[in-house]
Amino acid sequence: MDDEPFPEWLRPPSRGFTVEDLFRLPDLPPHTQLVDGGLVFRARQSGYHSLANSLLVEGLRRTCPEHLRVRREMVVVLGPGQAPEPDVTVVRTEAAPGPDTDRYAVRDVVLAVETVSPDSVIRDRERKPQLYAAAGIPHFWLVEESPGRRPVVHVHTLDRAAGAYVLAGVHQDRLTLSEPFGIDIDLTAIDRM
Structure with a gap:
């Protein structure tokens, strides 16, 4: 069984994510937020x-x-x-x-x-x-x-x-x-x- 590769967008840059990153990264789950430079995924x-x-x-x-x-x-x-x-x-x-x-x-x-x-x-x-x-x-x-x-x-x-x-x-x-x-x-x- 092949492991799914770690999505590149999950690796935060050293400066943290920016608003521009939030709106340009592909395949983010719906309703992803940006708080203190970190991506926040909402639970169901x-x-x-x-x-x-x-x-x-x-x-x-x-x-x-x-x-x-x-x-x-x-x-x-x-x-x-x-x-x-x-x-x-x-x-x-x-x-x-x-x-x-x-x-x-x-x-x-x-x-x-x-x-x-x-x-x-x-x-x-x-x-x-x-x-x-x-x-x-x-x-x-x-x-x-x-x-x-x-x-x-x-x-x-x-x-x-x-x-x-x-x-x-x-x-x-x-x-x-x-x-x-x-x-x-x-x-x-x-x-x-």
């Missing part, structure tokens, strides 16, 4: 993860103003070695020209949402919020799973002076906010999905 999504993200996308789209668009699982370029893929993103309309868009610049992102997965707990809770805050994304939500299998949304806003997020609220059952725009999402609706 759970049913809960998919439902929670769908609930948020549908809820955000219901009240999203014309100057913004809601996107799911799109790369956001933060810097040369940083191109994570938030679960849900709200971007400026002019940054979302059509279906051929394969990435967004950080300057166009208003909200990044990460739904915690078992394979990415530290990245979702710690590293990605650090990166998003340092890059200046004004709003960040961290979505956790409650014991009842409902989303719990931790809403954060950027403290620009500190370059870090400040917890603005924890929402269970209903997510009602005035920023970044008027939002009202029934989180218990996941039970009916």
Whole structure:
């Protein structure tokens, strides 16, 4: 039995991978991210993860103003070695020209949402919020799973002076906010999905 050759793209350069590498390397698995110069491969999504993200996308789209668009699982370029893929993103309309868009610049992102997965707990809770805050994304939500299998949304806003997020609220059952725009999402609706 012949061993399959080690794919050349798995060998990181000494400087780490760059955004250019991420978009030019052949045969990368779908939804590959770039965090701290390393390629990050996503595990298969759970049913809960998919439902929670769908609930948020549908809820955000219901009240999203014309100057913004809601996107799911799109790369956001933060810097040369940083191109994570938030679960849900709200971007400026002019940054979302059509279906051929394969990435967004950080300057166009208003909200990044990460739904915690078992394979990415530290990245979702710690590293990605650090990166998003340092890059200046004004709003960040961290979505956790409650014991009842409902989303719990931790809403954060950027403290620009500190370059870090400040917890603005924890929402269970209903997510009602005035920023970044008027939002009202029934989180218990996941039970009916």
